[in-house]
Amino acid sequence: MTFEWAIMHFGYLAVMIGAFFEGEVILILAGFAAHRGYLNLPLVIMFAFLGTLMGDQFYFFLGRSKGQAVLAKHPGWSKRIARFRSLIDKYNILILLSYRFLYGLRTVSPFAIGMSDISTKKFIVFNVISVAVWSVVVISLGYVFGHAMEILMKDIKRYEIAFMCGLLVIALIVFFIKRYRNRTINR
Numbered sequence: 572m573t574f575e576w577a578i579m580h581f582g583y584l585a586v587m588i589g590a591f592f593e594g595e596v597i598l599i600l601a602g603f604a605a606h607r608g609y610l611n612l613p614l615v616i617m618f619a620f621l622g623t624l625m626g627d628q629f630y631f632f633l634g635r636s637k638g639q640a641v642l643a644k645h646p647g648w649s650k651r652i653a654r655f656r657s658l659i660d661k662y663n664i665l666i667l668l669s670y671r672f673l674y675g676l677r678t679v680s681p682f683a684i685g686m687s688d689i690s691t692k693k694f695i696v697f698n699v700i701s702v703a704v705w706s707v708v709v710i711s712l713g714y715v716f717g718h719a720m721e722i723l724m725k726d727i728k729r730y731e732i733a734f735m736c737g738l739l740v741i742a743l744i745v746f747f748i749k750r751y752r753n754r755t756i757n758r
Contacts, residue, residue: 575609575732578604578609578610578735579609579610582601582604582609582610582615583610583614583615583618584618585597585601586598586601586610586615586618586619586622587618587619587621587622587625588622589601589622589742590618590619590620590621590622590623590626590706591622591623591625591626591629592626592678592746593626593677593678594622594742594746595709596738596741596742596745597739597742598615598619598706598709598710598713599709599710599712599713599716599738600713600735600738600739600742601615601619601710601713602615602709602710602711602712602713602714602715602716602717603713603714603716603717603720603731603734603735603738604713604717604735605710605713605714605717606713606714606716606717606718606721607717607731612710612714615710616706616707616710619706619709619710620702620703620706623671623702623705623706624698624699624702626678626681627671627677627681627698627702628681628695628698629681630678630679630680630681630682630685631681631682631684631685631691631694631698632685633682633685634681634682634683634684634685634686635685635686635691636685638682638685638686639686641682648679651679652679652682652683652686655676655679655680655683656683656686656687659683659684659687659689660687663689664697666680666684667684667689667693667694667697667698667701668697668700668701669701670684670701671701671702671705672705681694681698720734
């Protein structure tokens with residue numbers, strides 16, 4: 572089993588899981604893999620859309636149904652949630668459309684929105700719009716990155732696996748740093 576085989580067989584699932592768990596780097600990697608022909612660009616966008624939408628809806632409904640109980644277990648989140656809720660009150664629709672573009676807020680935001688007075692219907696409508704735009708933009712960055720690397724390097728085939736592995740390592744480092752930071756905040 573080669574790295575290329577793994578990308579072609581598990582790439583879409585990885586995109587969906589990465590998008591569920593705030594995976595900008597994974598989506599950039601997927602865009603790069605689509606440019607290099609390992610994945611189909613429209614399918615990458617579709618799986619990113621689905622994963623992101625499922626993640627946002629999960630966190631929204633968690634906030635809506637169990638928000639206070641979760642905050643009781645994670646008191647370190649309270650200040651961030653309160654700050655974000657004041658932004659929701661002030662910039663309602665703008666926040667609904669743009670929070671996912673603000674690094675580090677993509678997971679906590681739907682949770683906080685779920686705890687707010689924003690209706691479920693309103694959240695879903697604006698979330699679908701925002702997820703669609705976000706998926707296309709982030710994956711396009713990876714696709715353009717692949718195109719730029721192709722222009723800069725004559726023999727990109729030789730280095731593409733190294734680029735993808737490097738991006739994957741970066742994604743894992745970012746994931747574990749965030750987990751570590753969240754654990755230290757909650758203590």
